[in-house]
Amino acid sequence: MIGDIPAENQLNRADIDAYGVGKISELLDEIVAQTQSNQGRSDDGPVVLVNGKRVSGVNEVSDLPTEAILRLDILPEEVALKYGYDAQRKVVNIICPARPDADPARHGPVRQRQR
Numbered sequence: 666m667i668g669d670i671p672a673e674n675q676l677n678r679a680d681i682d683a684y685g686v687g688k689i690s691e692l693l694d695e696i697v698a699q700t701q702s703n704q705g706r707s708d709d710g711p712v713v714l715v716n717g718k719r720v721s722g723v724n725e726v727s728d729l730p731t732e733a734i735l736r737l738d739i740l741p742e743e744v745a746l747k748y749g750y751d752a753q754r755k756v757v758n759i760i761c762p763a764r765p766d767a768d769p770a771r772h773g774p775v776r777q778r779q780r
Contacts, residue, residue, distance in 0.1 A: 672758075700757055734761060735762060738758040740755060
């Protein structure tokens, strides 16, 4: 949920794994029917957020592994207005851990930086 607008759909870790893809770009290709807007004729694809923050575009995150995703929210077009877009594109919010190395169960022990 962004503000008071709930997600139209949420994909949890198991849902994401079920698609059998390795990169975010591949996952977005798989869910294109869910992320296409019914408002207007924009062919630009969805607005992409990471942890609720705007990124420059899907190219910025396209090569990230899907294992880095905790959850993916598909939000309606009106959420795009809050991020400076017109209301003709859906919004995909990719939820990742604050630090990928912070979860030792998934990524092994946290390593200390050498000085």
